[in-house]
Amino acid sequence: MAGTAVRGRLTWQVSAVTALIDETASVKTIELQAPDWAGHLAGQHLDVRLTAEDGYRAERSYSIASAPGEPVALTVERLEDGEVSPYLTEELRPGDDLEIRGPVGGYFVWDGDDSVTPLMLIAGGSGVVPLRSILRHRSNLRSTVPVRLLYSARSLADVIYRDELDQEGAGVEVIYTLTRQQPQGWTGHRGRVDKSMLSEVAWPPDQQAIAYVCGPTPFVETVASSLVGLGYPAQRVKTERFGGIGGS
Amino acid sequence: MDDLDGNAMGGLMQEIFGVEMTTAIETCAHCGNAAVVAETAVYLRGPGAVMRCPTCTNILMVVVRRQDMHCVDMQGIASLSPAGQTA
Structure with missing residues (x-):
């Protein structure tokens, strides 16, 4: 209940959906x-937490897509065999409770x-969501921390937040690698992130960078061990x- | 679904322990490896949540929930210290 929550304790609360934004064919941002x-x-x-009419409940954890101080937003990828994400991406409407x-x-x-x-941000597919929160926070703070984002997606059409990422200002380098399909004339990286790509793209270790790696488990394992x-x-x-x- | 990591159990662990636990340090009772909870391997697809040691895959913790009751088995953990505290 409002005002009575003990610090540290987690309390379920009802939020209202204010907007749904299509990010890609299978990804939506839900503003709350x-x-x-x-x-x-x-x-x-x-x-x-979703509760069915018969009382059955399903819970999932999602990264927060918005920066500190901004209204809460989630970005959810629809998983074909998912229990929660199809509801969030297909059924949910503005005004609904969540x-x-x-x-x-x-x-x-x-x-x-x-x-x-500096910051080395590395995303596979929808692993970009918490990194977008970091980028927006940096921007809101007018921080000058140098950032590189290496973002692996299946194709350009699968890049989430593309307009926003393409407008990132000074101090932020956004580097895409497209693993399955590249547009004609694509001069960027292609294929999966590996040690050789990281040696080219990542800050050299002597820069004392801190890396944030988010994505599917095999992606994270490869990237983390390569960085080490x-x-x-x-x-x-x-x-x-x-x-x-999830696509990466 | 493949395996997740300890970040995915953050809400459940906070519900049980009352504080943020993904930054806690666990020590495996089997191999003695100490790791941040966020770096453990977590499986949520079964009827309960299972946390395994990232080095030896020993089961560290199992949590099963029924209604509002949790059954927590931590026999695989030698110690668990929230961030900023030592065992």
């Missing part, structure tokens, strides 16, 4: 109005600390895995 939301850090999650709790997590977060430089192989200390590689599905 959550009156009891206590705020969040860039990179944190929230839990969503039960959420959070924020959750304290590991995969960027607190806006200017002294930690290139000389990144393991504790400067923060990882978040969301399973073996």
